[in-house]
Amino acid sequence: MAVRKILIAIALTFMTLFLVLPLIIVFSEALSAGIGTYFNALVDPNVADAIYLTLVIAAVAVPANLVFGIMASWCIAKFDFAGRNVLITLIDLPFSISPVIAGLLEVLLFGLNGLFGGWLSDHNIQIIFALPGMILATTFVTFPFVAREIIPLAQEQGNDEEEAAVTLGAGGLQIFFRVSLPKLRWGLFYGVLLCNARAMGEFGAVSVVSGKIFGQTDTLSLAVESLYESYEIQAAFAVASLLAGLALLTLVLKAGLEWRHRDEIHAVRRKRSS
Amino acid sequence: MSTEIEIAGIVRRFGPHTVLNDVNLSVRPGELLALLGPSGSGKTTLLRLIAGLDQPDAGTISIDRADALGRKPKERGVGFVFQHYALFRHMTVFENIAFSLRIRKAAKPEVKARVEELLKLIQLETLAGRYPAQLSGGQRQRVALARALASQPRVLLLDEPFGALDAVVRRDLRRWLRQLHEEMNITTLFVTHDQEEAFDLADRVVIMNAGKICQEGTPIEIYRTPANAFVHEFLGESNVLPAAVRDGVVYADAGFVIGGAAAAADGKVTAYIRPHHVLPLASPSGAWRVLRIAATGSHARISLGLAELTIEAAMTADALLDSGLESDAAVDVSFSGGTVFDTDGTRPVKLLAARSIVTGPVQASLHV
Numbered sequence: 001m002a003v004r005k006i007l008i009a010i011a012l013t014f015m016t017l018f019l020v021l022p023l024i025i026v027f028s029e030a031l032s033a034g035i036g037t038y039f040n041a042l043v044d045p046n047v048a049d050a051i052y053l054t055l056v057i058a059a060v061a062v063p064a065n066l067v068f069g070i071m072a073s074w075c076i077a078k079f080d081f082a083g084r085n086v087l088i089t090l091i092d093l094p095f096s097i098s099p100v101i102a103g104l105l106e107v108l109l110f111g112l113n114g115l116f117g118g119w120l121s122d123h124n125i126q127i128i129f130a131l132p133g134m135i136l137a138t139t140f141v142t143f144p145f146v147a148r149e150i151i152p153l154a155q156e157q158g159n160d161e162e163e164a165a166v167t168l169g170a171g172g173l174q175i176f177f178r179v180s181l182p183k184l185r186w187g188l189f190y191g192v193l194l195c196n197a198r199a200m201g202e203f204g205a206v207s208v209v210s211g212k213i214f215g216q217t218d219t220l221s222l223a224v225e226s227l228y229e230s231y232e233i234q235a236a237f238a239v240a241s242l243l244a245g246l247a248l249l250t251l252v253l254k255a256g257l258e259w260r261h262r263d264e265i266h267a268v269r270r271k272r273s274s
Numbered sequence: 275m276s277t278e279i280e281i282a283g284i285v286r287r288f289g290p291h292t293v294l295n296d297v298n299l300s301v302r303p304g305e306l307l308a309l310l311g312p313s314g315s316g317k318t319t320l321l322r323l324i325a326g327l328d329q330p331d332a333g334t335i336s337i338d339r340a341d342a343l344g345r346k347p348k349e350r351g352v353g354f355v356f357q358h359y360a361l362f363r364h365m366t367v368f369e370n371i372a373f374s375l376r377i378r379k380a381a382k383p384e385v386k387a388r389v390e391e392l393l394k395l396i397q398l399e400t401l402a403g404r405y406p407a408q409l410s411g412g413q414r415q416r417v418a419l420a421r422a423l424a425s426q427p428r429v430l431l432l433d434e435p436f437g438a439l440d441a442v443v444r445r446d447l448r449r450w451l452r453q454l455h456e457e458m459n460i461t462t463l464f465v466t467h468d469q470e471e472a473f474d475l476a477d478r479v480v481i482m483n484a485g486k487i488c489q490e491g492t493p494i495e496i497y498r499t500p501a502n503a504f505v506h507e508f509l510g511e512s513n514v515l516p517a518a519v520r521d522g523v524v525y526a527d528a529g530f531v532i533g534g535a536a537a538a539a540d541g542k543v544t545a546y547i548r549p550h551h552v553l554p555l556a557s558p559s560g561a562w563r564v565l566r567i568a569a570t571g572s573h574a575r576i577s578l579g580l581a582e583l584t585i586e587a588a589m590t591a592d593a594l595l596d597s598g599l600e601s602d603a604a605v606d607v608s609f610s611g612g613t614v615f616d617t618d619g620t621r622p623v624k625l626l627a628a629r630s631i632v633t634g635p636v637q638a639s640l641h642v
Contacts, residue, residue, distance in 0.1 A: 160360035167325050168374040169348035169425065178373075182364045 026244045029237035041235035042242070049216070050223040051242070056131070057206075057219060058199040061139040065195050066188070069146030073184070077154035078162075091147045099141050103208025106137055129211035134219065137205035142198045149191035150184050157183055189257065197250045201243055276304035277338050277351075277428040277461045279324065284333035286319055293319045294330070295485040304459045306452070308472035311482035312508065317465045318357075320482075321431050324463070325354045337429060348377075350429075353422030357434040359414045361406035367393070367417050368402040374425040392420040395454070412443040419451075423458075432464035436471060448475055469509050473497070481505050503619030506546045513552065513585040515545040517614070524614055524625065528583040530561075530607075534626035535614045545625065547612035549588035554578055556597060560604040567601055569594065578607060 031038050041047065072091060076084060094102065109115050110127040120127060127133040161183060165175045181188075203221040210217040212226060220243055227236035279301035286294040294316045301307055309317040322328040324335060326347035335342045342350050362370050369376075371392050375385045393399045396416035406414055415435065422430060435451070436444040452475055455462055466472050472479045473493035480490040481501075489501035500506040507514075516527040522536040524545055532545050554562065554576060565577040565584065574594040576587040585607075589597070599605065612625035 157363075160356055160358060161362055163327055164354070164356055164360040164362070164421075165373070166327060166347050167352065167354035168421065169377045170373075171348075174377055178377075179362060183362070185364065 023244055023248075026237055026240050029234065030241040032237075033234045037234060038238050038241075041232075041238035044235070046218065047223055047235070047239055050218040050220050050239070053131070053134075053217070054200050054219045054221075057135050057138050058196055060135045061142055061199045062192060062196050064139050065143055065146050066192055068143065069150060069191060070181070070184075070188070072147045073151045073154040074180070076151055077157075078159060088151070091144055091151070094141050094143050095148075099137075099202065099204030100208055102140050103137050103205035106133060106140075106205070106209050110136075128209055129213070129217060131217070133209040134206050134217065137209045138199050138202050141202050141205050142195045145195035145198060146188065146191035149194070150187040153184055153187040154180075190254070193250050193254055197247060200246055276459055278303045279429060279461065279463075280334075280336045280339070281320070281324070282334050284320070284323060284335065285331045286316070286323065286328070287331050293485050294323075297333070297482075297485070297487055299480060299487060299490070301461060301463060302478075304461055305477045306455050306462045306475065307464075308476035308479045309463060309465045309482060310467070310469060310472040310479050310508075312467055314484075315482040316485040317482050318433055321354075321433055321463060321465050324350075324429070325352045325431055326350050327354075351427050353425070353427035353430045355415075355418045355422050355430070355432040355435055357437055359406070359418040361414055361418055361421070363406055366403050366405055367398065367409070370406065370417055371420045371424050373421060378425065388424060392424060395423075396420045410443075411439045412447055415439065415447060419454075428461065430460050430462040432462070434466060435464055436466075436468075444471075451475065481508065483508070499624070500546075500613060500622060502622065503544065503546060503615045506613055506615075506622075511549055511586065511588075513545075513547045513549065515547065515583075515585070517543050517545045519543050519614065526583075528580055530580065532614075532625060533609050533612065535623045536626070538614055538623040542617050543614045544617055544619070545612055545614050547585075547609055547625070549575065549586045551609055551611040552578070552585060552587035553608045553610055554587050554597070554599060554605040555608065556599055556603055557606040558604055560606040562605045562607050564599055564601055564603045564605055567594070567599065578605065580607075 030041075042051075072087065075081075076088060107114060107128055110120060110133060111117050112121060112128070114128075125132075127136065161179050162175050165179045170178065200219075201221055202219075203225075206219055207222060207225075210219070210222060212218065212222055218226060220239055224236050224240045224243070227233075227239060279299075281297060281299040281301075284294050284297040285292065297316070297320060299320075309320060311317045319328065323330050324337075324342070326342070326345070329343065337350060337352075362373065365373070368389055371389045372385050375388060380388075389402075390399070393402055396419065398413060398416060398420075401409065401413065406417065409417065419432075419435075436447055439447065448471065464475070476493065478490060479493055479496055481488045481496065483504050488505050489496055496505065497509055500509065506512055515532065517524050517532055518527065519525075519535055519538045519540050521540070522534055522538070524532040524535050524538070524543065526532050526545065532547070535543075554564065561580060563579045565579045567577075568575045569591055572591055574589055574591050576589070576594070576599060578585050578587055587607075608627065609625065610627045614623045614625055615621060
């Protein structure tokens with residue numbers, strides 16, 4: 001009993017110290033100069049641009065990774081092919097590589113002096129220090145989130161239900177949309193939530209490829225840094241509070257959906273464990 | 275009108291393994307046919323080929339005299355019940371059963387009526403809103419059956435339908451399925467490795483081994499006249515006795531007469547005898563010894579020894595009481611039936627009962 005209490009106490013202290021306390025500080029600092037100043041900081045055109053840019057990047061990166069993730073899990077779970085294990089390892093690459101390196105690699109490929117830099121500038125296409133580069137970097141870094149979540153699920157669920165659907169008269173697309181996709185939907189949902197949270201908060205890779213042109217290629221997380229560095233502490237925390245709010249919203253969304261569909265989730269989980 | 279299936283020359287290979295090797299089978303209209311065999315005998319593969327889940331390397335399958343192989347699964351009119359049910363885990367019982375109707379874009383009231391009819395049939399009306407994981411094994415099994423029946427298939431295929439259920443549920447469900455078959459009269463094939471299940475349920479049983487059909491017939495035909503040693507052993511416990519035939523008499527190598535087999539040619543054979551065809555008789559002068567008696571409820575098993583040889587006898591517990599047998603008693607043994615096969619397990623000849631007489635070592639004189 002004593003051990004249990006001690007462990008719980010340690011866990012709670014840890015959580016408070018590293019999760020709750022910072023969250024409180026972010027919001028209290030953001031609101032330290034009053035609610036009016038807080039909103040003024042957020043409607044600043046540069047910050048508004050950063051919000052917009054963050055949303056655009058997430059709006060491209062998340063669906064792209066959703067599609068990639070589904071395709072990858074489909075390949076890996078349904079087929080046995082040469083290079084399957086290589087593919088599984090490659091999917092994990094963005095996790096094991098530092099985001100800064102990822103950004104750097106992109107500069108080396110698409111930058112002005114990079115591998116494709118000459119061709120790109122000849123054709124007037126700008127990737128580095130522009131939106132396409134930031135989208136690419138974010139997509140790369142957040143790639144594993146959806147795939148990692150659903151590959152084990154798809155492997156474990158196997159092909160039985162798809163075969164049953166075949167005998168019941170379903171065609172390829174019908175099977176995909178009525179059976180394969182729905183039975184993965186909770187995995188997909190968690191994957192997308194995590195992917196989105198990370199896409200909006202990504203700093204390292206985006207920082208390298210963005211060029212940090214304030215008001216032009218600033219995302220929310222980059223704006224926090226540039227505001228902080230220019231001693232606009234309160235504004236920096238106001239923007240940070242948006243990101244923190246996003247994290248909280250993600251959690252609430254997840255908990256809410258889990259609660260609404262608790263019967264089904266419970267049923268599916270029990271089946272998985274049996 | 276019920277559907278017939280004609281299977282001819284089917285070959286299926288997986289890499290170097292030939293899983294089905296020249297299989298020919300006619301399934302008669304409206305019959306309930308069991309494919310019985312050990313695991314790896316190719317019975318499930320055959321079922322999958324009929325359903326269109328797999329394609330053969332050679333051979334033809336026709337359903338109602340029309341080629342089936344060229345047609346997609348959905349055009350074959352086949353309902354399939356999977357071994358582990360393969361229910362859609364994200365759908366309720368109702369939606370699982372409705373699946374094939376929704377795929378066919380049936381009108382809503384029609385779907386509702388049909389699903390309710392099937393729910394009534396499987397006696398699960400109250401569980402329509404449940405998810406598969408919230409059902410017991412027997413209930414899942416019935417939902418899988420209802421789902422397969424929803425679009426009124428011409429043929430019903432069941433892969434190990436009772437494999438994952440406990441004994442009581444299994445027996446109940448078996449009776450229920452038999453009854454259902456009699457009501458609907460739909461041509462049905464089911465795969466099983468359980469001999470009792472096949473014999474209890476099927477009109478006709480097809481025994482498969484190593485990708486081939488060993489024998490087909492009614493349960494009684496197969497049990498009484500097994501086509502080869504494999505079938506005899508697969509259908510239940512056998513005492514396997516190396517023996518030799520001379521002038522129509524079967525002599526066990528261990529030195530006793532097993533019985534008569536007039537139709538068998540002289541030479542080495544193997545005799546297969548069911549435990550209940552072994553009749554021990556208490557006799558102070560008997561050469562056999564009772565090694566062990568195990569009474570298991572209504573039946574008893576008796577191990578009998580003669581020198582190095584041990585054979586098993588079985589009788590009802592009542593018969594054991596009447597016989598007065600006890601451990602270590604001296605007994606005589608006779609055989610009321612059995613089958614003699616050539617040493618390669620083919621060419622069966624029925625044994626005729628003959629009281630066993632210990633003859634001493636006879637095989638020496640038989641070696642040609």
